[in-house]
Structures are given as C-alpha cells and as structure tokens.
Amino acid sequence: MLIEAVSTDDSERLVAEVSQAQSHGTPLSIRGGNSKAFLGRPVQGTPIDTRSHRGVVSYDPTELVITARAGTPVAELAAVLDAAGQMLPCEPPEFDGTATVGGMVAAGLAGPRRPWSGSVRDFVLGCRVITGRALHLRFGGEVMKNVAGYDVSRLLAGSFGCLGLITEVSFKVLPKPRALGSLALDLEAGEALRELSAWRPAGLPISGAAHVDGRLHVRLEGGTGSVASAMDRIGGTELDPRFWDALREHRLAFFDDPRPLWRLSLPNASPLTPLPGDTLLDWAGAQRWLKSEAPATTIRQIAHAAGGHATCFTPRVDAERFSPLPPTLLRFHQRLKQQLDPRGLFNPGRLYVDL
Incomplete structure (x- = not known):
C-alpha cells in the first residue's frame, strides 16, 4: 500500500x-x-x-x-x-x-x-x-x-x-527482528494453554500466541538460530504470517459473527473459564475475545471472578462499554x-x- x-x-x-x-x-x-x-x-x-x-x-x-x-x-x-x-x-x-x-x-x-x-x-x-x-x-x-x-x-x-x-x-x-516464523498446531484450548505454560520456562522467542477454531497459532521472532531451534521444538505446520495482521485488525472470520463482541482481559496464565459463546484466545490466553448474546452482567461477573475485566466492543443499549470502576478508583479518576x-x-x- x-x-x-x-x-x-x-x-x-x-x-x-x-x-x-x-x-x-x-x-x-x-x-x-x-x-x-x-x-x-x-x-x-x-x-x-x-x-x-x-x-x-x-x-x-x-x-x-x-x-x-x-x-x-x-x-x-x-x-x-x-x-x-x-x-x-x-x-x-x-x-x-x-x-x-x-x-x-x-x-x-x-x-x-x-x-x-x-x-x-x-x-x-x-x-x-x-x-x-x-x-x-x-x-x-x-x-x-x-x-x-x-x-x-x-x-x-x-x-x-x-x-x-x-x-x-x-x-x-x-x-525489526532478524528472523520470523509462524506455526499452527491442532490443539484444543486447554491443551494449547498447557503447552504455552510448558514453553514459558524454556525462554522460546514467542511474540504471538492465539487459539481459534481448534488451532494454536504461534509466532516466533528473534535471531535466526533461536527461531529455527524453537520451530523445530514446537513442530506443527507453517502458518501464513499475515494471520497476525488479520488478528490485529479484526479481519479473521471469527470477528464476522454478528453477535456482540467482548474483550476479557485476564491475568497471565489464567485457567480456561467456560464462557457463554464462541471465543478466540490471544496474548497466550490473557486476552479472550468473546462473541455472545449473554447479558453484560453475566460476562462481567465471569471476568471479575477470574481477576480481570470485560469491555464491550459492540454498541449495546443494555451495557456500558467499560467495566464500572470501584468507588475509590472512580474518585481518583475524577x-x-x-x-x-x-x-x-x-x-x-x-x-x-x-x-
């Protein structure tokens, strides 16, 4: 362009x-x-x-x-x-x-x-x-x-x-990194999060980890040798690197679903929590996109119980876009x-x- x-x-x-x-x-x-x-x-x-x-x-x-x-x-x-x-x-x-x-x-x-x-x-x-x-x-x-x-x-x-x-x-x-590699593995969401947890202590040069449609997508960036070694360890099939642009820009098919879009921001390594709709896991599970017609209170209660918060990315008459602030924090903002x-x-x- x-x-x-x-x-x-x-x-x-x-x-x-x-x-x-x-x-x-x-x-x-x-x-x-x-x-x-x-x-x-x-x-x-x-x-x-x-x-x-x-x-x-x-x-x-x-x-x-x-x-x-x-x-x-x-x-x-x-x-x-x-x-x-x-x-x-x-x-x-x-x-x-x-x-x-x-x-x-x-x-x-x-x-x-x-x-x-x-x-x-x-x-x-x-x-x-x-x-x-x-x-x-x-x-x-x-x-x-x-x-x-x-x-x-x-x-x-x-x-x-x-x-x-x-x-x-x-x-x-x-x-920009000297080398880049993208891989996809056929794993269910729970399996994907367990694999990511296992890779974390190894210091693999991961710079993207997203799970959607039954597949874990992994991006590796860094030196040529470290990226090649990590790709050999992880395995899977090569992935078109344009996937990451499509994810960033919300151009994946997941985002075409007409249901309201929610983003749940959760602590790192949060366990997999059942959500009332279809999900896309990004940021190695710390950011969870949700397509759901469920009430805003239900979605926010789930996010709060997991130690995070939920933001509505779709205008809705029944929901504030951002999670309500606790009174003390609201006074600080004011x-x-x-x-x-x-x-x-x-x-x-x-x-x-x-x-």
Missing part, C-alpha cells in the same frame, strides 16, 4: 478552538480517524478534528526515537519505521489506514505482541497536549527516564481523550479530570458518565 506522507502543523487552530470552547464552556468531541468510535459512551459536543495536524516531526533511527503529530495515520508512521528496518513493538491496529497516532495513544489498543513487548503506554516517551485551560504544554521528552511526579505522557494512554487533546507524541522504537480539564471540555462521559 502506498503511503502518502503529509506534514502540516495545525496546532494554532486546535488551540484557538479549545480556547473558544473554554471561554464558552462548550464540550468538545475529539476525533481523528474515528476508527475507534465504537469504544466508550457517545459524546455530545462540538467536534474538533485532529487529522489536519499531521506528519513526522523528527526521526533519528540511531537513537530509536520518532516524534509525530496526532493526526498522522498509524499506517504512515509504520511505513516510515519499516523503511529504516524498525517498528513500534506494541503493533497497534491501523483499521484500514484510518487510525491516527493520537487515537492510538488515547485508546491504548495493542496487537498480538503486547505481552512480550509491552503496551502502547510503555513506548510513549513524551507528548504535547492542549489542556482544559487552552494551554499547549509539553510533557516528558525523548529519553526513557525524564519524569518526576506524575508521568502525564503515559497517563494519557488509554484516557480516551478525557484528560486533554494530544497534539504530538514521541515514541521509543526498536529494530480528581485527575478536575486537575487537567476543570471545565469538563474534553470528551465528557466517553469513559464513564461521571468523567
């Missing part, structure tokens, strides 16, 4: 729109590519579009750091890195090229490599953000240890735009919102009705 690189600094317009909203107390609905509009509660507010504020600001492959504006398509960022033999290891979804850098950080969604490489938050070094007081501030920088007190840059990851309008982000990147966005301008209610 040909990626057209465009660089435009439109921050003055964004600051002016936030300033006007701040003076009138007008709520704002932040949008980039709108690829993740299905996540969270609908927002009633004046749209503020970040897509014109785009482009790579700086990139030094020798320092493994790239800085890009919020409206930059994730696909464009990935293409720039790929040309230099590098990558953003958390492999965020691109959603047919519509996902933007700002939305990637705001949503915090990561791909199949997440348990072995880290989350989006782990690769954010610094950012620029427009606050609820219409101040355009910079937090963090371009090195890993540069923060005292709250790390606001990483705090914005997963905030869904409720704390401020991200305009620019600096990321730590890594070289205090953060009050500090960074005192007038409640940004995406009010996107995460929870009280935020």
Whole structure:
C-alpha cells in the first residue's frame, strides 16, 4: 500500500478552538480517524478534528526515537519505521489506514505482541497536549527516564481523550527482528494453554500466541538460530504470517459473527473459564475475545471472578462499554479530570458518565 506522507502543523487552530470552547464552556468531541468510535459512551459536543495536524516531526533511527503529530495515520508512521528496518513493538491496529497516532495513544489498543513487548503506554516517551485551560504544554521528552511526579505522557494512554487533546507524541522504537516464523498446531484450548505454560520456562522467542477454531497459532521472532531451534521444538505446520495482521485488525472470520463482541482481559496464565459463546484466545490466553448474546452482567461477573475485566466492543443499549470502576478508583479518576480539564471540555462521559 502506498503511503502518502503529509506534514502540516495545525496546532494554532486546535488551540484557538479549545480556547473558544473554554471561554464558552462548550464540550468538545475529539476525533481523528474515528476508527475507534465504537469504544466508550457517545459524546455530545462540538467536534474538533485532529487529522489536519499531521506528519513526522523528527526521526533519528540511531537513537530509536520518532516524534509525530496526532493526526498522522498509524499506517504512515509504520511505513516510515519499516523503511529504516524498525517498528513500534506494541503493533497497534491501523483499521484500514484510518487510525491516527493520537487515537492510538488515547485508546491504548495493542496487537498480538503486547505481552512480550509491552503496551502502547510503555513506548510513549513524551507528548504535547492542549489542556482544559487552552494551554499547549509539553510533557516528558525523548529519553526513557525524564519524569518526576506524575508521568502525564503515559497517563494519557488509554484516557480516551478525557484528560486533554494530544497534539504530538514521541515514541521509543526498536529494530525489526532478524528472523520470523509462524506455526499452527491442532490443539484444543486447554491443551494449547498447557503447552504455552510448558514453553514459558524454556525462554522460546514467542511474540504471538492465539487459539481459534481448534488451532494454536504461534509466532516466533528473534535471531535466526533461536527461531529455527524453537520451530523445530514446537513442530506443527507453517502458518501464513499475515494471520497476525488479520488478528490485529479484526479481519479473521471469527470477528464476522454478528453477535456482540467482548474483550476479557485476564491475568497471565489464567485457567480456561467456560464462557457463554464462541471465543478466540490471544496474548497466550490473557486476552479472550468473546462473541455472545449473554447479558453484560453475566460476562462481567465471569471476568471479575477470574481477576480481570470485560469491555464491550459492540454498541449495546443494555451495557456500558467499560467495566464500572470501584468507588475509590472512580474518585481518583475524577480528581485527575478536575486537575487537567476543570471545565469538563474534553470528551465528557466517553469513559464513564461521571468523567
């Protein structure tokens, strides 16, 4: 796919729109590519579009750091890195090229490599953000240890735009692995989880493990020798590596099922729990996708009992998208919102009705 690189600094317009909203107390609905509009509660507010504020600001492959504006398509960022033999290891979804850098950080969604490489938050070094007081501030920088007190840059990851309008982000990147192998084994889900547990102490270079349709899919990345050795040990049949892109982008046949889609996030090595529907296990079982018509309370009770939580990826009138917060944690979120966005301008209610 040909990626057209465009660089435009439109921050003055964004600051002016936030300033006007701040003076009138007008709520704002932040949008980039709108690829993740299905996540969270609908927002009633004046749209503020970040897509014109785009482009790579700086990139030094020798320092493994790239800085890009919020409206930059994730696909464009990935293409720039790929040309230099590098990558953003958390492999965020691109959603047919519509996902933007700002939305990637705001949503915090990561791909199949997440348990072995880290989350989006782990690769954010610094950012620029427009606050609820219409101040355009910079937090963090371009090195890993540069923060005292709250790390606001990483705090914005997963905030869904409720704390401020991200305009620019600096990321730590890594070289692409020298070798890659993908295998598929015919195993039931319980067997697959037991095999993964057995492989863990051996230090195999696994960077993806998903179970769907009665097959365990495994990705191996690293040095040529270590990948070849691991493939010999695991066995199975070779798998088209495009499987991992399809999984990340929700293009597998599993996701075509018309029933509501749920994501259960569970502790590592959680035992297999019966779920009311069809499942796809990702992240070696820590992320479990569920297609089900079961009531939201039932699904969330199962996730909670296993030590995790459930998120609804399909708009439903009978369910909040995110699991309710305990009262103490909700108060903490509310205090953060009050500090960074005192007038409640940004995406009010996107995460929870009280935020």
